[in-house]
Amino acid sequence: MTELLYMDSINDCYIKDFEATVESVDEGEEKAVILDRTAFYPLGGGQPSDLGTLRWRGGSCSVISVVKKNRVRHIVEGDLPKVGTPVIGEIDWDLRYAHMRMHTAQHLMSSEIWRRYRASTVGNQIHADRSHIDFEPADMTMEELKEVEEEVNRSISSSEEIFVRKLPREEIETKVENERVDLSRLPTFVKELRTVFIGREGAIDICPCAGTHVKNLSELVGIDILKRKSKGAGKLRVEYRLL
Ligand SMILES: [Zn+2]
Known part of the structure; x- marks a missing residue:
């Protein structure tokens, strides 16, 4: 399970950036990154998914959608990080x-x-x-x-x-x-x-x-x-x- 960082307290809904580690990547037609933890809200309950960015030493990608199917999948455009890479996630806060x-x-x-x-x-x-x-x-x-x-x-x-x-x-x-x-x-x-x-x-x-x-x-x-x-x-x- 991906740890959902916005869940435990109301203050956690105000987390705009966070550190996580890449657990797997999907290099298919729809590129996706799966992290051990995330503050990105996945589409659901009538609320659209968050957008934002993942950054790591030497690369970055845009998060264009987030969905939850067993794990939280960050659908991305741009570079793909390698499994095990520490990343920083940044949420489009205004949205x-x-x-x-x-x-x-x-x-x-x-x-x-x-x-x-x-x-x-x-x-x-x-x-x-x-x-x-x-x-x-x-x-x-x-x-x-x-x-x-x-x-x-x-x-x-x-x-x-x-x-x-x-x-x-x-x-x-x-x-x-x-x-x-x-x-x-x-x-x-x-x-x-x-x-x-x-x-x-x-x-x-x-x-x-x-x-x-x-x-x-x-x-x-x-x-x-x-x-x-x-x-x-x-x-x-x-x-x-x-x-
Ligand atoms: Zn509610």
Whole structure:
């Protein structure tokens, strides 16, 4: 397993560069580097992968995508390092930070819409500039969504902190209502989940998640809900950006 350096604490999401050792390289059509540890976020959970650079004595390559298939594969363009080479990884921080802010805002919106309308989050796609979340069953009007926006922005102005902790699955099942977060798709052997708490003791939201998040809500500044679009069969897509 590749050690994921952004996982253990919320501060680890702010690691912009790191040292690692090359464990294997793929010299095929799609060149890839596998490291013993990485701070690069692989594509998943609606959050795009990080981009950046790997450097070593005498060479460098651009990381153009990161995917997780058993191991984390850094898809690269440029030179390939040799197995055993110590490298320095540097993440495109502006892009990652934009994703962290957007993703944290998604937790707030999903939580508020669940609280008000009992609509579950069934999909989401984060981008640096605009993102969307799919809710079901949902048919909120733009006026209602603007009330959600107001409430989320009140939460943001509380400047509450965000924490991550590993929790036993049974504890999450008692803390989080089943329709807010559907754990049924997780294999039964997963007994412990990294859980994101917004506010003290999760007063604003508690949600298991393996993504990257900011450590204080003040970093979001505010959300702006832009659009609603019915996707049929009781599904509603809500598009937003950050201020
Ligand atoms: Zn998350």
